Amino acid sequence: MKYQFDDSKKYDVIAVGRACIDLNAVEYNRPMEETMTFSKYVGGSPANIAIGTAKLGLKVGFVGKIPDDQHGRFIEQYMRNVGVDTSEMIVDKDGHKTGLAFTEIKSPDECSILMYRDQVADLYLQPDEINEDYIKNTKALVISGTALSQSPSREAILKTVQLARQHDVKIVFELDYRPYTWKTTEETAVYYQLVAEQANIVIGTRDEFDMLENHVGGENAATVTALFEHTPELIVIKHGVEGSYAYTKSGETFRGKAYMTKVLKTFGAGDSYASAFLYALITGESIETALKFGSASASIVVSKHSSSEAMPSVSEIEDLIAAQV
Numbered sequence: 001m002k003y004q005f006d007d008s009k010k011y012d013v014i015a016v017g018r019a020c021i022d023l024n025a026v027e028y029n030r031p032m033e034e035t036m037t038f039s040k041y042v043g044g045s046p047a048n049i050a051i052g053t054a055k056l057g058l059k060v061g062f063v064g065k066i067p068d069d070q071h072g073r074f075i076e077q078y079m080r081n082v083g084v085d086t087s088e089m090i091v092d093k094d095g096h097k098t099g100l101a102f103t104e105i106k107s108p109d110e111c112s113i114l115m116y117r118d119q120v121a122d123l124y125l126q127p128d129e130i131n132e133d134y135i136k137n138t139k140a141l142v143i144s145g146t147a148l149s150q151s152p153s154r155e156a157i158l159k160t161v162q163l164a165r166q167h168d169v170k171i172v173f174e175l176d177y178r179p180y181t182w183k184t185t186e187e188t189a190v191y192y193q194l195v196a197e198q199a200n201i202v203i204g205t206r207d208e209f210d211m212l213e214n215h216v217g218g219e220n221a222a223t224v225t226a227l228f229e230h231t232p233e234l235i236v237i238k239h240g241v242e243g244s245y246a247y248t249k250s251g252e253t254f255r256g257k258a259y260m261t262k263v264l265k266t267f268g269a270g271d272s273y274a275s276a277f278l279y280a281l282i283t284g285e286s287i288e289t290a291l292k293f294g295s296a297s298a299s300i301v302v303s304k305h306s307s308s309e310a311m312p313s314v315s316e317i318e319d320l321i322a323a324q325v
Contacts, residue, residue, distance in 0.1 A: 001252055001288075003201075003234060003281045006168050011085070011138035012058035012282050016160050017046035017147035018122035019064050019075045019089075020099035024305055028264070032104040032114065041306040042078045043101055044122070045144040045176040045271050052275025052297070052311040054083035058282060061085040061138065063160070065125040071098035072121070078308075090129050096121040108263040115180050123153040123181075130159050136167035139282060140201075142274070144176035145208075148191040161198050171231075174274050175204030177211050189214035197230035203274055205238045220245060234287070236294075238273065244295060246287050256291025259324050261299040268307030269298040276317055296320045 022043030025035045042051065046064065054060040062084050066072035068091050075098070080086045099120040104112045117123075125147075135141060141164045147157045164171050173195055182188045192212040196202050210218045213226075224235050224247040238244040246254040276297030280290035296317045304310035 001248065001254075002284060002286055003290075005139040005170055005282055007139070009137055009139045009169070010059070011061050013050065013053045013140045013142055013278060014061040014063060014135065014138040015046040015050040015142040016063040016157060017144045017153070018044035018099060018120075019047035019062070019066060019079070020044040020101060020120070020122065021071050021075070022101045022103065022307060024103045024265075025105045026305075028105045029107060031106060032102065032112070035104065038102065039305065040074075042075050042308045044099065045146065045174060046142060047075070047079065048268070048271035048308050048311070049142050049144075049174065049274050049278070050084045051079060051082050051308045052272055053279055055311045056275065056279040056314055058279055059085075061088060061134065063088045063090075063125075063130065063134065065090045065092050065096075065121045065129070067092050067097050067121040069097070088131055088134050090125065092121040092124060094124065096124050103265070103267060105265050109266065111266045113267060115178070117181055122147070123150045125153045125156040127152065127155045127159045130156055130163065132163050135160055135163045136169060138169055140170045140172050140278060142172045142174060142278070143195065144174045145188075145192060145195075146176050146178050146181050148195060149178075149181035149188075154191065157195070161195060165198065170201065171199040172201045172203065172274075172278065173199035174270070175202070175208035175212065176270070177204070177208045185211065185214055188212075196227060196232065199232055201234045201236070202227065202232050203236040203238075203277070205240070205270070209237055220247070236277065236291075238270070244273075244291055246291055248287070252287075254287050254291055256288070256295045259296050259299040259320055261303045261320075263302050264304060265302055268301040268310065271307060272301035272311055273298040275311060279314075292321050293317055
């Protein structure tokens with residue numbers, strides 16, 4: 001089964017939300033207290049998805065707010081150099097800074113992220129800074145849950161959702177739950193539910209869907225039944241090493257397996273999964289193939305040091321799938 005997009009649009013994907021800096025530990029197998037060196041990369045789920053889809057060959061744009069400093073210029077230049085249109089990146093003039101994520105790699109299954117997210121520029125994107133002509137010219141609009149965590153970014157995201165619905169743009173909601181940006185789980189559930197009900201495609205882990213529903217231990221069947229009463233047409237629920245499931249409104253269920261790899265770290269998988277999954281859907285592949293692409297891409301990224309820089313090519317993804325048939 002294939003998923004349909006409006007092929008008359010100029011862009012394949014426009015992502016909206018945070019672009020920040022990842023500082024990944026160069027020294028593995030030690031706690032952050034003992035880590036002395038870090039490598040700098042562009043980070044943030046929407047930025048990573050934009051970078052991932054651009055590297056796969058899609059025509060990609062990005063909407064977000066970056067600081068008027070060296071980090072902001074690094075982010076814009078990197079994204080532009082990998083093929084992302086940055087013409088709608090807004091430069092913050094009020095002194096807000098870039099979010100920083102320091103990562104600790106103690107073992108392949110024991111990693112942590114230390115976030116600095118106070119007064120960050122990406123959460124100050126204003127509703128009046130959203131360009132309707134830009135939003136209406138994409139097949140898919142990718143938004144992430146973190147951008148809903150504070151105003152005015154929250155209202156800017158809700159405006160992009162409204163504009164996308166007006167102009168036949170498919171809304172892809174990547175749940176991207178980061179607890180450190182939210183005040184309460186109740187607040188998270190309110191805004192996640194609000195946007196999920198208006199999205200066309202919803203992607204997240206089982207734990208993230210539990211946040212949307214504001215309870216632990218949710219079942220996939222109940223989740224998709226409730227959301228399919230609203231706008232969603234395709235729901236993807238990821239279960240880590242157990243693989244992922246895609247559910248369609250018309251009643252089909254598809255399962256994608258996880259691909260074996262030598263894991264270096266645990267972060268970056270979700271963004272790489274979404275990038276390759278959307279690439280496959282937008283280029284006319286079936287949902288089954290899209291699940292394979294997403295899982296394979298995630299496996300490649302968790303085996304490498306960065307998230308954005310490690311986003312794979314189409315041939316790398318295809319080679320891994322072929323090697324583990």
